[in-house]
Amino acid sequence: MPASNKFTGSVRMRDVAERARVSRMTVSRALNDPESVKEGLRNRVLAAVEELGYVHNHLARSLSSRSSNVIGLVLPSLENSIFAQTVKGVSDVLRPLGYHLMVTECGNEPKDEERVISAFVAQRVGGLILHGTHHSAVAARMLKASGTPVVENGDIPAEPLDMVASYSNRDAAKAMTLHLARLGYKQIAFAALAANPRGASRSLGYDDALAELGRPADPRLKIEVSRGFTGGAEAIAHIATNVPEADALFCAGDVMAVGALFECNRRGWKVPDRLAIASFDDLELMRHVSPGITSLQLPRYEMGRRSAEMLLTRIEGRELPVPVLDLGFEIVQRAST
Amino acid sequence: MPASNKFTGSVRMRDVAERARVSRMTVSRALNDPESVKEGLRNRVLAAVEELGYVHNHLARSLSSRSSNVIGLVLPSLENSIFAQTVKGVSDVLRPLGYHLMVTECGNEPKDEERVISAFVAQRVGGLILHGTHHSAVAARMLKASGTPVVENGDIPAEPLDMVASYSNRDAAKAMTLHLARLGYKQIAFAALAANPRGASRSLGYDDALAELGRPADPRLKIEVSRGFTGGAEAIAHIATNVPEADALFCAGDVMAVGALFECNRRGWKVPDRLAIASFDDLELMRHVSPGITSLQLPRYEMGRRSAEMLLTRIEGRELPVPVLDLGFEIVQRAST
DNA sequence: CAGCATTTTGATACCGGTAACTTTAGGCTC
DNA sequence: GAGCCTAAAGTTACCGGTATCAAAATGCTG
Numbered sequence: 137m138p139a140s141n142k143f144t145g146s147v148r149m150r151d152v153a154e155r156a157r158v159s160r161m162t163v164s165r166a167l168n169d170p171e172s173v174k175e176g177l178r179n180r181v182l183a184a185v186e187e188l189g190y191v192h193n194h195l196a197r198s199l200s201s202r203s204s205n206v207i208g209l210v211l212p213s214l215e216n217s218i219f220a221q222t223v224k225g226v227s228d229v230l231r232p233l234g235y236h237l238m239v240t241e242c243g244n245e246p247k248d249e250e251r252v253i254s255a256f257v258a259q260r261v262g263g264l265i266l267h268g269t270h271h272s273a274v275a276a277r278m279l280k281a282s283g284t285p286v287v288e289n290g291d292i293p294a295e296p297l298d299m300v301a302s303y304s305n306r307d308a309a310k311a312m313t314l315h316l317a318r319l320g321y322k323q324i325a326f327a328a329l330a331a332n333p334r335g336a337s338r339s340l341g342y343d344d345a346l347a348e349l350g351r352p353a354d355p356r357l358k359i360e361v362s363r364g365f366t367g368g369a370e371a372i373a374h375i376a377t378n379v380p381e382a383d384a385l386f387c388a389g390d391v392m393a394v395g396a397l398f399e400c401n402r403r404g405w406k407v408p409d410r411l412a413i414a415s416f417d418d419l420e421l422m423r424h425v426s427p428g429i430t431s432l433q434l435p436r437y438e439m440g441r442r443s444a445e446m447l448l449t450r451i452e453g454r455e456l457p458v459p460v461l462d463l464g465f466e467i468v469q470r471a472s473t
Numbered sequence: 474m475p476a477s478n479k480f481t482g483s484v485r486m487r488d489v490a491e492r493a494r495v496s497r498m499t500v501s502r503a504l505n506d507p508e509s510v511k512e513g514l515r516n517r518v519l520a521a522v523e524e525l526g527y528v529h530n531h532l533a534r535s536l537s538s539r540s541s542n543v544i545g546l547v548l549p550s551l552e553n554s555i556f557a558q559t560v561k562g563v564s565d566v567l568r569p570l571g572y573h574l575m576v577t578e579c580g581n582e583p584k585d586e587e588r589v590i591s592a593f594v595a596q597r598v599g600g601l602i603l604h605g606t607h608h609s610a611v612a613a614r615m616l617k618a619s620g621t622p623v624v625e626n627g628d629i630p631a632e633p634l635d636m637v638a639s640y641s642n643r644d645a646a647k648a649m650t651l652h653l654a655r656l657g658y659k660q661i662a663f664a665a666l667a668a669n670p671r672g673a674s675r676s677l678g679y680d681d682a683l684a685e686l687g688r689p690a691d692p693r694l695k696i697e698v699s700r701g702f703t704g705g706a707e708a709i710a711h712i713a714t715n716v717p718e719a720d721a722l723f724c725a726g727d728v729m730a731v732g733a734l735f736e737c738n739r740r741g742w743k744v745p746d747r748l749a750i751a752s753f754d755d756l757e758l759m760r761h762v763s764p765g766i767t768s769l770q771l772p773r774y775e776m777g778r779r780s781a782e783m784l785l786t787r788i789e790g791r792e793l794p795v796p797v798l799d800l801g802f803e804i805v806q807r808a809s810t
Numbered sequence: 811c812a813g814c815a816t817t818t819t820g821a822t823a824c825c826g827g828t829a830a831c832t833t834t835a836g837g838c839t840c
Numbered sequence: 841g842a843g844c845c846t847a848a849a850g851t852t853a854c855c856g857g858t859a860t861c862a863a864a865a866t867g868c869t870g
Contacts, residue, residue, distance in 0.1 A: 194595040195536045196826035220552035236592040238575035255573040258531040533857035
C-alpha cells in the first residue's frame with residue numbers, strides 16, 4: 137500500500153448543495169446536464185460552486201455512474217517524437233468532447249505493458265489505445281473480462297484484441313524494399329532493430345520483397361543493430377567489413393538512417409552513389425539533412441485520430457462496421473536514393 | 474456528460490470474498506497488506522482472485538481511502554524527446570513503490586494547463602508534477618485548495634506553488650553567453666523562442682550576461698524565430714541580412730541549433746570560423762552532427778527523479794527541509810564554438 | 811488452566827457521487 | 841376549477857471499496 141496521503145477536507149457536493157439550498161441531486165444535474173435545471177436554481181448552484189471552489193470528484197462520479205471520461209494511451213516510449221503526432225490526433229478528437237487523455241509509457245516487454253494496462257483497468261478508464269500489438273495472456277484476458285474498449289494502433293496484428301487503426305509495418309517495409317529495387321539497387325541491406333516486435337514485422341516485409349523479386353536472402357545483408365544514431369553507424373561499419381558490395385541500406389528504425397548518413401559522411405562515402413540510404417519513419421530530420429533521406433511517411437496523426445474516433449463510437453454503444461482499419465503509408469523519395 | 478459506456482459486470486471484491494468464504498475485509502487486507510492475513514486464508518483469497526480474474530477497483534479504493542497511487546505529470550509537449558529523460562527519472566522512482574505515472578500534454582497556454590490540472594485534481598491524484606511555472610489564478614487556487622502536493626520542474630519560479638526541482642533557465646542562458654564571451658566571441662546573437670515562458674527566462678539570462686560584460690544590448694542580435702529546425706535557418710538568414718558581423722549564435726530552443734548548423738552548411742559558412750553555434754539543450758543529436766554542437770547539459774533525469782522523491786516525501790507526510798531545489802547544469806564544449 | 815495481551819477476522823458505516831424512482835409544481839384542456 | 845400531463849426537484853439506495861471498532865481466536869504467563 138503506497139499512499140498514505142489524505143485529501144485534506146475538500147469541498148463536497150453536499151457543501152455546495154447546502155450553500156445553494158438545494159439537494160445534492162440538483163447540484164449534480166446543474167453540473168452534468170445544466171439544461172435540466174431551471175435557470176434560477178442553476179445560477180445559484182454555479183455561484184455556490186464558484187464561491188466554494190468546488191472541484192468535481194471524478195472518482196466518485198465514475199464509481200457511481202460506472203463510466204469514465206478518461207482514455208488511456210499506452211506507448212512503448214516517449215523518447216521518440218514519432219508518437220507526438222499520434223498523441224495530437226487522439227487529443228484533437230477527445231478534447232472537444234470533454235474526454236481526458238492520459239499517456240503511459242511501457243517499453244517493449246509485454247510484462248511491463250501488462251502492468252500499465254492493469255493500472256488503467258483498475259482505474260476503470262473508458263477506453264484504451266495500445267501502440268503495441270503483442271500482449272501477455274493475462275493482459276488480453278483482463279481487457280476482455282473488463283469489457284474495456286481497446287484500439288491497437290502500432291501495427292496490424294494477426295489477431296486483434298478488439299479494434300485496430302494502423303498501417304502495416306510488414307507491408308510498408310516490403311514496399312520500400314521494392315521501391316529501392318525499382319530504382320535499380322541490387323544489393324539492398326536491411327538494418328533491423330533487435331528485440332522490437334514492430335522491427336520483426338518490418339524484417340518480414342523485407343523478406344517478402346526479396347522473395348517477390350526472386351532474390352536470395354543473403355544473411356550478410358540483414359544487420360541487427362542497437363537503437364538510435366549509433367545503430368546507423370554500426371550498420372555502415374558492418375557493410376564496410378562484411379558486404380562492401382551492398383549498394384543500398386534500408387534502416388528500420390527512426391533516427392538510425394541519420395546515424396548511417398553521418399557515418400557515411402565521416403567515411404567520405406557519397407550518398408547515394410556509394411550507398412543509398414532509406415529510412416522507415418519520416419521524421420522532420422529526414423528532410424533537413426543533406427542529402428534528404430528517402431523514407432516512409434506513416435499516418436501517425438491519422439492513427440491517433442481514427443483510434444480515438446473508433447473508441448468513442450464503441451463507448452457510445454454503436455458497433456463498428458470495420459473494426460480493423462488499414463491506414464496505409466506513402467513513400468517519400470528524396471536525394472538519398 | 475460524455476461517457477455513456479457502462480462497465481460490464483466486472484468481478485467485485487464481494488465475489489472474491491464469497492468464493493474464498495471470507496469477509497470482504499479479509500480480501501481487502503490480503504491484497505493491500507498481505508502480511509496481516511494468515512497464510513491459509515491469504516492463499517484461499519489469492520486463489521479466488523486468480524480464478525475469477527479479479528482486478529482491483531482503484532476508483533473505489535481511492536474514494537474510500539481518500540488516497541491515490543496515481544501521480545500526474547503535466548508537460549508542455551510530447552513532441553520533444555527532451556522530456557523523455559524526465560519521464561524516466563520519475564518512473565524509476567515511482568514504479569518500485571507501486572505508484573503509477575500518467576502523463577498529459579498541455580501546450581504553453583496557462584488556460585490549457587488549467588484544464589489538465591483540473592482533470593487531475595478531479596481524479597484526486599496523489600501528486601502532480603508540472604513542467605510549467607506560469608499558472609492561471611484558478612489553477613493555483615484549485616491546487617492550493619485541494620491540498621495536492623505539487624512539484625514544478627521546468628524552471629525555478631519566483632513564487633513557487635509548492636515544491637521545485639529544476640535548473641534555472643535564466644542562469645543557464647547567462648552561463649552559456651558568458652562562456653561564449655570567454656572564448657573570445659564579440660558579437661553574440663541570441664535566437665529566442667517566441668511565446669514560450671522558458672524562452673523568456675533564457676532571454677533574460679542572455680541580457681544578464683551582456684550587462685555583466687558591460688556590452689550594450691544590440692537589438693539586431695536578439696532574434697525571435699519559430700520552433701524546430703526552421704527557426705535555426707531563420708536565425709541564420711537574419712544574421713546574413715541584418716548583422717553579418719555576428720560571430721556567434723546561441724540558440725535557445727532544442728533542435729534549433731541543428732537547423733542553424735544545416736543552414737550554415739548550405740550557405741558554405743564554416744562553423745565555428747564564420748559563425749560559432751551553441752545550443753541550449755544537449756540532445757543526443759548535438760554530438761552526432763559535425764561539428765558537434767556546444768550545449769548546456771541539463772539535469773533532465775535528475776529533475777524527474779528528485780521531483781518524484783519530493784512528492785513522495787510530502788505524500789508520506791514528512792515535511793521537506795528544502796522545498797526548492799536548484800539542480801544546476803553543465804556546459805559541454807564541442808567543436809562548434 | 812484461568813487471565814490477559816495480541817493477533818486475526820468480521821460487522822458496520824461511510825467515502826462522494828449518480829440512477830431510478832417519487833413527489834411536487836406548473837401548465838393546459840375542457 | 842377539476843383532471844391530467846409534463847417538467848423540475850427531491851428521496852433513497854447503491855456503486856465497490858476501506859476505516860474503525862468489536863468479536864473471536866490465539867498465545868503467553870504464572
